[in-house]
Amino acid sequence: MTAHTRWLGLLVVAAAVAACGIVASRPARAPGDLLPAGDRVAVTVAVEGHLSTATEPCTDTFITHELDARTDVSGAIRMFDSNGSGVAIDDLDGDGRLDLVFANLDGPDSILWNDGSLRFTRAELADFSSRAVNTVDVDGDGRLDIVFTHRAGGVSLWRNVGSAEDPRRFEPGSLPGVRNRAYSMAWGDINGDGRLDLVTGSYDAESFLELGDTFMFGGGDGVFAYLQGADGFSAERLARTSHALSIALPDLDLDGRRDILVGNDFNVQDAAWRWTGGAFESVKPFATTTEDTMSLAEGDIDNDGRLELFATDMKPYALDVPTLAAWLPVMDKMPKQKALTDPQVVANVLQVRDANDIYRDQAVTRGVSATGWSWSGKFGDLDNDGYLDLYVVNGMIDGQTLGHLEGHELVEENQALRNAGDGTFAPARGWGLGATESGRGMAMGDLNDDGRLDIVVNNLASGARLFENRLCGPGSDLQVDLRWADSANTHALGAQLALVTDRGTFRRDVISGSGYLSGDPARQQFGIPGDATVTRLDILWPDGRGTSIDAPAVGQRLVITRSGT
Numbered sequence: 084m085t086a087h088t089r090w091l092g093l094l095v096v097a098a099a100v101a102a103c104g105i106v107a108s109r110p111a112r113a114p115g116d117l118l119p120a121g122d123r124v125a126v127t128v129a130v131e132g133h134l135s136t137a138t139e140p141c142t143d144t145f146i147t148h149e150l151d152a153r154t155d156v157s158g159a160i161r162m163f164d165s166n167g168s169g170v171a172i173d174d175l176d177g178d179g180r181l182d183l184v185f186a187n188l189d190g191p192d193s194i195l196w197n198d199g200s201l202r203f204t205r206a207e208l209a210d211f212s213s214r215a216v217n218t219v220d221v222d223g224d225g226r227l228d229i230v231f232t233h234r235a236g237g238v239s240l241w242r243n244v245g246s247a248e249d250p251r252r253f254e255p256g257s258l259p260g261v262r263n264r265a266y267s268m269a270w271g272d273i274n275g276d277g278r279l280d281l282v283t284g285s286y287d288a289e290s291f292l293e294l295g296d297t298f299m300f301g302g303g304d305g306v307f308a309y310l311q312g313a314d315g316f317s318a319e320r321l322a323r324t325s326h327a328l329s330i331a332l333p334d335l336d337l338d339g340r341r342d343i344l345v346g347n348d349f350n351v352q353d354a355a356w357r358w359t360g361g362a363f364e365s366v367k368p369f370a371t372t373t374e375d376t377m378s379l380a381e382g383d384i385d386n387d388g389r390l391e392l393f394a395t396d397m398k399p400y401a402l403d404v405p406t407l408a409a410w411l412p413v414m415d416k417m418p419k420q421k422a423l424t425d426p427q428v429v430a431n432v433l434q435v436r437d438a439n440d441i442y443r444d445q446a447v448t449r450g451v452s453a454t455g456w457s458w459s460g461k462f463g464d465l466d467n468d469g470y471l472d473l474y475v476v477n478g479m480i481d482g483q484t485l486g487h488l489e490g491h492e493l494v495e496e497n498q499a500l501r502n503a504g505d506g507t508f509a510p511a512r513g514w515g516l517g518a519t520e521s522g523r524g525m526a527m528g529d530l531n532d533d534g535r536l537d538i539v540v541n542n543l544a545s546g547a548r549l550f551e552n553r554l555c556g557p558g559s560d561l562q563v564d565l566r567w568a569d570s571a572n573t574h575a576l577g578a579q580l581a582l583v584t585d586r587g588t589f590r591r592d593v594i595s596g597s598g599y600l601s602g603d604p605a606r607q608q609f610g611i612p613g614d615a616t617v618t619r620l621d622i623l624w625p626d627g628r629g630t631s632i633d634a635p636a637v638g639q640r641l642v643i644t645r646s647g648t
Contacts, residue, residue, distance in 0.1 A: 116388070117581040117590075117621045118629035124645055126622075126630050131179055131564070132532060132640040141555035144515035145538070150183070150547040151205045154523065155190035160491070160544060163234070163289040164188060165481040166214070166328075167458070167523025170541040171602025172530075173218040174564075175227050175243065176250040179640070181528045181604055184229055185541055186213035192231060196251055201531050201551060208253065210239055214286075215600035216524075219270045219279060221258070223571035227605075229253060232265040235293035238283065259315030264290055264304045269330040270595035271341045271577045272625050273358050278311040278571045284327020284345050306345055306354065308363060321363055326351045329599055331379040332577070333392060335368045337440065339627055341577055342366070346376030346394060352427060353394075369434055371444040374427035378599040382462030382471040384449070385506030386587035392434040392442070395457035395475060395599075400498060412487045431457065435506075450508040455495040459525035459598035463536045464610030465514070467558030469586055470502035472511070476522025476540050494519050497540070514554065520545045524601040529608060534560045534638065536608055541601075557613025559637045564606050565593060565622065566644040574605040575645075577625040586615040611637050 154168045168186035175182045180197035187193065192210040195203035208229075215232040222228070226243035233239065242256035258281070265283035273280045285304030294301075305323045309316035326348040332341040335355060342357040353372045356363040373396035381390045399406050421427070431454060433446040446452035454460070455477035462471040477495040485491045496517035500508035516538070524541035531537065535552035542548065561582065565575035575593055582589040591607040611617065617637060622630040624645065635641060 117579060117623050118631060119627070122628050124624065124628045124630055124647070126632075127644045127646070128632060128635075129642045129644070130639050131642045139533075139551075139553060142553045143555045144513065144553060145550040146553055147515070147518065148201060148549040148551060150195060150203065150539070150549050152183070152185040152193050152195060152541070152547040153190075153545060154186075154188050154541055154543050156544050157189045159482055160480045162481060162483050163286075163292060165479060165484075165543065166289075167521075167543040167600075168213055168541055169215045169459075169524030169596075169600030169602070170526050170539055170547070171216045171218045171229075171596070172526040172528040172539060173227055173602065173604045174606070175218065175229075176245055177226075178250070180532070181530055181606065183539055184216050184218060184602070185547060186216040186231055186524065186600065188212060188234065192216070194229075194251075194253075197530060199531075201549065206251065208241060209255075210241070212236060214266050215268055215596070217268060217270055217595045217602040219576060219595050220573045221256075221279060223278070223573055225568070225573045227574070228256070230268065230270075232268055232283065232600075235290045235298075236264060237262065238265050238268065238281075258309075260318060261309050261316050263307050263318070265307075267327045267330045267600060268596075269332045269343075271332040272572055273308065273332070273341050273343070274310055275340065275626070277626070279576060280311050281309040281316065282330050282332065282343050283307050283309070284325045284330055286326055286328070286348070287324060288326060288349060306343075308343065308356075319363065321356055322354055324351060328377045329379040329394075331381065331392070331597065332594065333381055333390065335366070344379060344392075346373070346379050348375050348377065350374055350421075350427065352425075369432075369442050369444075370426060371428060371432055372426050373432045374429045377458050378460045380461045380597040381592065381594075383590040384462070384471050384502060386470065386589060388581070388588055388590065389436045389440075390590060390592070391436075391506075393451065393460055393462070393473065394432045394434075395454065395460040396429055396431055397456045398430040398453040400453045400455045400495075409488060409493055413484060431460070449506060451500060454498040454500075456493055457498075458523050459540075459601055461525060461527055461598045463527040463538075464560075464589075464608065465499070465536055465552060466501065466554045466556055467535065467560050467610035467612075468502075468504070468556065469558070469584070469589060469610055469612045469615060470504050470506075472502050473500040473508055474498070474516060474525065474527075474538060475500070476525050478519065478521030478543070480521055480543060492521065494521075497522055516550055518548060518550075520548065523599060525598055526601045526603060528604045528606065529562065532640075559611050559613065561609045561611060561617070561620075561635060561637050562606055562640040563609075563620070564640065564642045566642060567624070568644060568646050569648055572625055575625060576605070579623040580607055581621040582609045582611075583618040583621065584611065584615045585618070586612050606640075
């Protein structure tokens with residue numbers, strides 16, 4: 084990350100990782116067995132659109148489009164300006180098309196309303212100095228709101244007040260009880276009461292730079308869990324020190340509840356907590372972690388029913404002379420000492436559960452340990468073959484750290500890694516995704532309703548990019564929107580889905596965001612191989628009840644609505 088101070092072993096792979104961490108409180112379910120016995124809940128299923136009807140010919144590559152959005156920086160890019168901002172994708176006006184929301188440092192945040200056929204209408208929000216962005220229904224009224232975190236500031240809410248006559252309206256709102264500075268965030272029902280809770284983490288180095296003694300003598304910030312009640316949020320401080328670039332809410336111990344995982348920068352070790360039914364308990368689930376965690380993402384990369392967890396750090400993806408000439412002057416400035424018991428490595432980490440549900444780092448053997456100076460990394464089935472691929476955006480601009488480089492910029496290609504079908508990855512250089520505009524936030528979604536995942540990147544100091552997916556192949560897809568009309572969690576945040584096929588079981592979770600500072604759509608996309616037979620779609624709702632839909636037809640977008648509690 085920016086001016087990192089711990090680089091030990093940047094080119095050294097940690098060997099012989101010992102097992103440790105959380106052991107599952109119950110055995111992991113077998114593939115295709117997501118749902119508990121009995122306790123089913125009825126739903127209605129509506130087909131809201133037919134997919135896989137591309138109007139543009141496939142080219143077996145991605146087509147780049149520049150968007151009317153950018154992360155602005157006033158003047159020279161100084162320390163922590165270089166961190167950039169995030170982007171979110173979701174259907175904000177209920178027209179079935181996924182819209183875009185861009186956070187911005189020194190200019191207004193913006194919405195790009197999707198008018199169809201990759202045409203967008205820009206609208207600005209009077210919100211500035213923003214870092215992360217998520218789209219969630221905070222107040223349970225059925226409409227997705229927008230939440231931003233800020234540079235050395237707090238959290239802001241933009242309430243969706245759209246109507247049938249005017250569906251594209253947002254107004255400033257409030258989050259009673261949410262008062263502390265926040266850089267990263269995640270939303271989910273942590274305590275199981277049906278309301279969405281918020282977890283935030285500050286970035287103390289930036290807060291100190293911006294606020295000086297005000298921050299030092301003000302008690303600091305840290306990691307906070309805000310549990311939502313009927314009258315607002317109650318705060319619990321989980322950590323007093325935080326350099327949190329990413330927060331995720333995975334189910335680390337397979338007990339059906341969302342746990343908290345915070346990825347810290349600056350050699351501050353990552354931290355995790357689980358909700359025990361009345362309090363938060365600190366846990367250590369991993370034997371190995373990234374040293375400068377910049378991004379967290381989950382996905383079942385080998386279709387075995389277990390979700391893997393990917394974290395990005397900094398490690399060059401090539402060792403040629405020009406690459407080393409750019410990296411070594413930075414590495415030479417960094418201390419080379421750390422405790423032998425320190426679990427951190429300066430490389431990407433891929434946490435994979437073994438047969439005993441113990442996490443082990445397999446980034447090296449799976450081909451994902453080195454992707455550059457990496458920011459947002461996310462999983463998505465980009466070629467609709469039934470296996471999750473990986474995309475990572477790269478680059479760095481900083482006059483203090485990279486003074487030896489032209490323009491003070493480390494120029495690197497974003498990395499597209501194709502899943503070989505066994506949970507290992509190899510570069511997909513022919514996909515046309517090796518952009519070099521210094522990406523930061525990134526999100527995926529089908530933006531033109533052609534059944535293929537597109538990618539949006541919020542670059543630093545240059546225009547945002549939309550990478551239109553025109554990959555060829557026989558695969559199709561299925562997209563699913565969940566609705567829970569009688570719940571405060573109207574978009575079923577935290578639900579788990581499993582599409583059971585004769586080619587494996589494909590897992591997805593409904594989450595507020597992943598990667599770096601970026602939001603994910605509530606809509607879930609399943610790529611399906613051309614010769615696959617779909618058996619059923621299983622849904623484990625956030626309250627632990629289940630729904631099973633037999634043989635859903637592919638090439639559709641389904642809206643699945645649960646009524647009742």
